[in-house]
Amino acid sequence: MNAEKIPDIIITRLPVYLRALQRMADSGLKTTSSQELGEHVGISAAQIRKDISQFGEFGKQGTGYSIAYLLDKLREILKVNRIWDVIIVGAGDMGHALARYQGFADRGFNVVMIFDNDKSKIGQKIADFTIEDMDNLPEKVKSSGIKIAMLTIPASVAQETADKLVQAGIKAILNYAPISLNVPKGVKVQHIDPATHLQRMTYYL
Amino acid sequence: MNAEKIPDIIITRLPVYLRALQRMADSGLKTTSSQELGEHVGISAAQIRKDISQFGEFGKQGTGYSIAYLLDKLREILKVNRIWDVIIVGAGDMGHALARYQGFADRGFNVVMIFDNDKSKIGQKIADFTIEDMDNLPEKVKSSGIKIAMLTIPASVAQETADKLVQAGIKAILNYAPISLNVPKGVKVQHIDPATHLQRMTYYL
Numbered sequence: 001m002n003a004e005k006i007p008d009i010i011i012t013r014l015p016v017y018l019r020a021l022q023r024m025a026d027s028g029l030k031t032t033s034s035q036e037l038g039e040h041v042g043i044s045a046a047q048i049r050k051d052i053s054q055f056g057e058f059g060k061q062g063t064g065y066s067i068a069y070l071l072d073k074l075r076e077i078l079k080v081n082r083i084w085d086v087i088i089v090g091a092g093d094m095g096h097a098l099a100r101y102q103g104f105a106d107r108g109f110n111v112v113m114i115f116d117n118d119k120s121k122i123g124q125k126i127a128d129f130t131i132e133d134m135d136n137l138p139e140k141v142k143s144s145g146i147k148i149a150m151l152t153i154p155a156s157v158a159q160e161t162a163d164k165l166v167q168a169g170i171k172a173i174l175n176y177a178p179i180s181l182n183v184p185k186g187v188k189v190q191h192i193d194p195a196t197h198l199q200r201m202t203y204y205l
Numbered sequence: 206m207n208a209e210k211i212p213d214i215i216i217t218r219l220p221v222y223l224r225a226l227q228r229m230a231d232s233g234l235k236t237t238s239s240q241e242l243g244e245h246v247g248i249s250a251a252q253i254r255k256d257i258s259q260f261g262e263f264g265k266q267g268t269g270y271s272i273a274y275l276l277d278k279l280r281e282i283l284k285v286n287r288i289w290d291v292i293i294v295g296a297g298d299m300g301h302a303l304a305r306y307q308g309f310a311d312r313g314f315n316v317v318m319i320f321d322n323d324k325s326k327i328g329q330k331i332a333d334f335t336i337e338d339m340d341n342l343p344e345k346v347k348s349s350g351i352k353i354a355m356l357t358i359p360a361s362v363a364q365e366t367a368d369k370l371v372q373a374g375i376k377a378i379l380n381y382a383p384i385s386l387n388v389p390k391g392v393k394v395q396h397i398d399p400a401t402h403l404q405r406m407t408y409y410l
Contacts, residue, residue: 015404016396020385023360041385042394079407086403093302098399100298103383107400108407147410148403155228172406174399178308180225180246188409189247190402191221194303194379195312197395198291198353199220201377202284202313204393205352 033064080108090152091116099126141168155179238269285313295357296321304331346373360384
């Protein structure tokens with residue numbers, strides 16, 4: 001298995017399989033088939049078999065996949081068989097929602113700090129976090145070795161803030177600002193923009 | 206131009222072009238090239254030319270694209286040259302953040318109602334909205350002809366709620382619950398799940 005050779009499009013589907021398999025495991029299921037998994041995620045059984053076979057032989061003809069085994073393997077491939085520390089940059093409504101979100105812990109992520117540059121917010125609490133001064137971000141990120149940030153700030157300051165994050169050692173940015181970010185090769189960006197997602201559906205209405 | 210023949214993957218990129226072009230227009234630019242647009246969105250110039258040419262001849266060799274013209278055309282293709290009413294289902298942290306989000310109005314969407322089934326929340330205000338009783342949702346959606354919903358409720362009740370939305374006439378669901386939804390053909394779902402997006406990046410770390 002050579003990580004460089006797996007197409008990005010396959011990697012984007014693996015977390016979706018992982019999420020569905022986790023729900024199956026939670027509901028007590030032990031085995032599944034590409035057919036059944038496909039029905040849960042809206043992807044064809046053939047595509048699922050092809051995607052998973054990129055990483056080795058995980059299923060047995062006729063008996064399907066062991067859910068626990070496939071979960072282990074997918075977590076290993078996606079490197080979420082460990083916990084990644086994550087920071088939130090921007091303590092607005094979305095920053096608040098993410099700071100209180102309960103869905104990270106069992107999927108490989110742990111929010112550890114939240115930053116803002118608004119002096120009136122610094123020192124305030126969100127859930128268990130105290131909002132920290134953005135000026136201290138570079139030092140705190142560097143000293144802790146954190147690699148992942150969620151960016152929930154206005155578009156007008158998103159690029160300059162992303163530049164600072166990258167300089168501090170951040171390698172993966174989940175960007176909630178409605179602007180495409182330019183980052184150096186080796187830094188990954190995923191974009192969450194509800195209006196963009198809505199526009200992907202209106203075409204079909 | 207036959208809508209059925211345009212691959213989904215192209216449709217997913219058009220809102221990204223639209224967003225970047227809007228920002229160029231806001232900053233006073235009048236024309237752009239596939240090269241320049243490509244640098245903004247991280248997609249190759251060749252891919253952009255190919256995507257846009259699916260819908261007709263919008264650019265001129267040598268002079269590039271008129272931004273205003275391309276904006277008009279993209280809005281027309283994506284059907285956001287009008288305003289779509291949207292409801293929010295679930296008045297938790299994410300529902301609050303979406304209700305207060307300022308980025309919908311100039312991109313084709315207008316949040317008109319927010320629902321919850323928690324009796325203690327019904328009647329409370331979020332921004333300009335009064336939280337309404339989920340029991341009244343089917344009637345309100347039917348009578349107003351609303352087609353789009355943003356679903357911000359726990360995974361455990363997401364499928365049954367989606368079923369109700371579809372029955373009431375909703376044709377597009379932006380799903381924030383961490384579960385894949387089964388919907389009939391003709392109903393579109395887009396999924397926003399921050400943990401899934403983060404897992405798409407850890408693979409590369």
